[in-house]
Amino acid sequence: MSVLNYQSRLADADAGPGSHRSHRRSGLAPKGYLWILPAFALCVGVIYYCVGYSIHISTLSWDGLSSHKQSVGLENYQRLLTDPLFWSALWHTLVFFIVVFAVQTSLGIVFAAMLHSKVKLAVVYKVLIFLPVVIAPAIMAPVHRNVLSQEGAVNWILSHLGLGSFTRSWLADTSTSLWSIVAVQIWSSVGVAFILFFAAMSQVDLDTLEAARIDGEGNIRALWHIVIPEVRGTIVALGILNAMAALRLFDFPYLLTRGGPVYSSEFPGVFIYREYAAAHAGYSSAASVMLLVIALLASVVMTLRARARK
Amino acid sequence: MFEVRHRINRVILQVAITVMVIPFVVPLYVMVKVSFSGAGLGNYKAVTEVPYFLYFFRNSALIALGVIVISYVLTMLGAYGFSKLAIKGREFFFWMIMGALTLPEVVLIAPLFPTWSKLGLYDTFWAVIIPVAALQVPFTLLLTRTFLDGIPNDLMEAARLDGCGSVRTFWNVIVPLARPMAAAIIVLVFINAWNAYLLPLAFLQNAEHEVVTQLPQYFRSQYSDDQTKQLAGAVLTALPEVIAYISLQRFFERGMAAGAIK
Secondary structure, three states: OHHHHHHHHHHHHHHOOHHHHHHHHHHHOOEOHHHHHHHHHHHHHHHHHHHHHHHHHOOEEOOOOOOOOEEOOOHHHHHHHOOHHHHHHHHHHHHHHHHHHHHHHHHHHHHHHHHHOOOOOHHHHHHHHHHHHHOOHHHHHHHHHHHOOOOOHHHHHHHHOOOHHHOOOHHHOOOOHHHHHHHHHHHHHHHHHHHHHHHHHOOOOHHHHHHHHHOOOOHHHHHHHHHHHHOHHHHHHHHHHHHHHHHHOOHHHHHHOOOOOOOOOOOHHHHHHHHHHOOOHHHHHHHHHHHHHHHHHHHHHHHHHHHHHO | OOOOOOHHHHHHHHHHHHHHHHHHHHHHHHHHHHHHOOOOHHHHHHHHOOOOHHHHHHHHHHHHHHHHHHHHHHHHHHHHHHHHOEOOOHHHHHHHHHHHHHOOHHHHHHHHHHHHHHHOOOOOOHHHHHHHHHHHHHHHHHHHHHHHHOOOOHHHHHHHHOOOOHHHHHHHHHHHHOHHHHHHHHHHHHHHHHOOOHHHHHHOOOHHHOOHHHHHHHHHHOOOOOHHHHHHHHHHHHHHHHHHHHHOHHHHHHHHHOOOOO
16 A cells, blocks of 8 residues: 555655665755645645634534524534434444455455456456446445345345345344445445455465465465465555545445434434534534544554554 | 366356355346336436436536546646655645545535635535545545655656756656556546535535436435336446446556555
8 A cells, every 4th residue: 555655665764775865856856845836735725724614613503504603612522422323423433344344355355366366257257346346336325225125136035045034124124224334335345455455466476375385285274374464565555445434434324324214324424414414514513523533543543553563 | 376276176166256246246237127127218218308417427527527637737746746856844745635535525515615605616516626636636646656756766867967947857757657647546536526426415506517426316306216217327327437447447447456556
């Protein structure tokens, strides 16, 4: 993952002889401020403006548009911290992250290993695994609603397998709505993991693998002892990508369940949007700020841990 | 990767992967099948008769184009500056931009709504293009800077000794060198802009300004829950992406995997 490569390069530059060269470079090179200005202005302008403005809104009682604003200090935060809905949204995010990450990684590795073996029609399998990544979640949402409905494909398959007692309306059942969203996310993101592992595995040293074979290691053991350590960097990168995806999740829960039934599949993104749409801009922004703090902490912790492992 | 010497193992492997791929195909199969059930082609006809049907596609294309142009230009300029030119406090500025990588887009709605209204940008494509680009650029900048950092500086030195200023070096050396990166960036940004749902939902109001991701939902709000027409709408809106992916497979896969490989 480039984030990690980049950081290790930074570390090299701090310590190694590379730092000397980079000093020489900056001494001779022309000034670059004007070159970075447009990107800096757009990103920092939009993003820090929004974050700052959100912090301001979070101290208000405001409907989001009218001129009637009332400052309420930290009241929104006090309410938020005792709001069980917000906490359950965060809990769902954690569960979602762990399960999606685990399943996506294992399936991605298995698919990549299989398609690196001699399989016929490999391109077809590759396209079918990756297609769900390309199609917009909002476009697929009605399809998933249909597949998971009472008369949908999941129940059809279950009843033909003799598991008719398990059939239900998956999205309308409080005990399965969250897991349905987890499953849909897995469906639409295994392709990313697969492509990453497929690329990483093409760099595994075939001689090492061959040597292990001669030592009598079977396919599964070779995968576990030689291939997986080689793709550890990809696993870490996927962990970071998944954590970010979990924290910003909106399209699937909003379009499949609206966070329901009875908030059983609530996520922070849906929570924030619903409060905002209900003209509680202050409360919604307090949740935004909390989410940002959590996202920032998560990324700092993960990059530090990733760096420590190197 | 897996070694399959015996014929029987080869068959087992083939069967195993086929069974494992089935769950990925089911929704796509259902999508096409249900879209033709009931009124058959009539479902598609009904979708094309949605007011401003072609506008959905045109609008998505315009927004994607705007985001791609802005992201590409800003990324190239910025990556060259960060990677090859003299900037005091380089890493500080860089990490300020990278801070945006963790930003969930839902956070932008409350502050941008009154801002766009005040600036007269609400319900214009800029209201979507600007925030989508601002969320894309940090990532593409990170990828491209990492890519340029891998190119030896001797090349820039040589260009400079030949009398190239930074503008000509950029144009004659950096842009051509970064071309493989450009394809990946364009694909990545295209997918994210074309698939955007929340920001268009929040900032575009007029029916003639809606985008493709809103088309399948049209039949949910209008006629309670008309599944067959929703799925016909899903097929029609997914089609451009599917065609683009299948014809440009390599670029799509590289775009999604960009930077993840050393």
